[in-house]
Structures are given as structure tokens and as C-alpha cells.
Amino acid sequence: MSNGPHAKLAELGLSLPDVVQPLGSYVPAVQSGHHVYVSGQLPVVDGKLLATGKVGNGVSAEQAKDLAERCAINALAAVDSLVGLENVVKIVKVTGFVASAEGFTGQPGVLNGASDLFGAVFGEAGRHVRSAVGVAELPLDSPVEVEVIVEVA
Template sequence: MSNGPHAKLAELGLTLPEVVPPVASYVPAVQSGQHVYVSGQLPMADGKLLATGKVGNGVSAEQAKDLAQRCGLNALAAIDSLVGLENVVKVVKLTGFVASAPGFTGQPGVINGASDLFGAVFGEAGRHARSAVGVAELPLDAPVEVEVIVEVS
């Protein structure tokens, strides 16, 4: 059995979804040189947001962490469709946005949902620089959004 990223996803009980179609004028991912830049990914499944609202008011931090994992999975699907996950050399940077209720300061824990996924799929190559930012609103009233930059071979 392979040790590649697809095998790791299977071990985690996860499968790559279809690439989420853009909701505006952009593409899901673009390659420039040795890097792939993935557009902000929302927690979409089967064309629908899995949740809406603010983290800390209607969306729990634990639920938001799961939603961030889904954002990460959608990002992996975008990378796979463009260059293939087996060509990822390093996850370089992850930026996570959390639609936060006033007083909610647990953004880093929420974005761990995506960070932990990349670590589980890519091992040491999945360790990355990161920002976890609280925002007032996200597109479509999504609770979380994740964008990622990866180095590819």
C-alpha cells in the first residue's frame, strides 16, 4: 500500500471531494513557478455550505474546527485537480479566516482543523507558516475560510 497523500486520506477515512466551483470571478487554484496558490476555500459539500454564522455565537469552536478541516479538504481537491497531491513538496503557508462573534479569541484552535489535516496527510512536509484571523463577515455567511500556498515539484 502506498504512503502517498491519497493513501493517508484513506487511512483518515477521508476522500477528496469535487473541486468547489468558484462563487465569483476567480479560479480555485493557480500555479506560478514551483508554487500553487489556492483561493479561499469555504466549508462546502455537495454545493452547499455545511454551516453559516459566527463562531462563538451559534457555531461552536469545535464545529468550526471540523469546518476548517473541510476547507482544507476542499483546498487539497483544488491542488490535486491542478497538479496532483503527489507533487506537493511542502505546505508553505496557510491563512485561516474565522467569522468571529464579539469576544471570541479562539481562532488558532479553529484553524487547527486545517493545519492538523495537512500534517496528517503530508507529515513533516505539512508543517507550515500560518495566520489565523478573526473577521466580521465571510462570503455567504460562512464561519471559516482557508487559503493555502504549497510548493510543488
């Protein structure tokens, strides 16, 4: 049995969805040299946002962590469609945005949903630098958005 990223996803009970279609005039991912830059991904499944609202007011931190994992899965789908997950050398940087209620400061814990997934799928190559930013609003009233920079072979 393969030890590659698709096999790791299957071991986790996950599979890659179709690439989420952009909401505007941009592409889901673009390669430049040895890097793939993935546009901000929302927690969308089958064309529908899984939740709306602010983390800390209507959306729990734990729910938001799960939503961040879904964003990461959608990011991997974009990478896979462009260059294939088997060509990923390293997850380099993750930037996460959390639509935060006043006083909510748990953005790093929310983004662990994405970071933990990358670690589970890619092992040491999934360890990355990261920014976790609290914002007032996100597209479609999404609680979380995640963008990724990936090094590829």
C-alpha cells in the same frame, strides 16, 4: 500499499471531493513557478455550505475546527486537480479567516482543524506557517475560510 497523500487520506477515512466552483471571477487554484496558490475555500460539501453564522455565537469552536478541516480538504482537491497531490513538496502557508462573534479569540484553535489535517496527510512536509484572522463576515455567512500556498515539484 502506497504511502502517498491519497493513501493517507484514505487511512483517515477521507477522500477528495470535486473542486468547489468559485463564487466569483477567479479560479480555485493557480500555479506560478513551484508554488500553487489556492483561493479561499469554504466548508462546502456537495455544493452546500455545512454551517453558517459566527463562531462563538451559534457555531462552537469545535464545530468550526471541523469546518476548517473541510476547507483544507477542499483546498487539497483544488491542488490535486491542478498538479496532483503526489507533486506536493510542502504546505508553505495557511491563512484562515474566522467569522467571529464579539469577544471570540479562539481563532488559532479553529484553524488547527486545517493545520492538523495537512500534518496528518503530509507529515513533516505538512508543517507550515499560518495566520488565523478573526473577521466580521465571510462569503455566504460561512464561519470559516481557508487559503493555502503549496510548494510543488
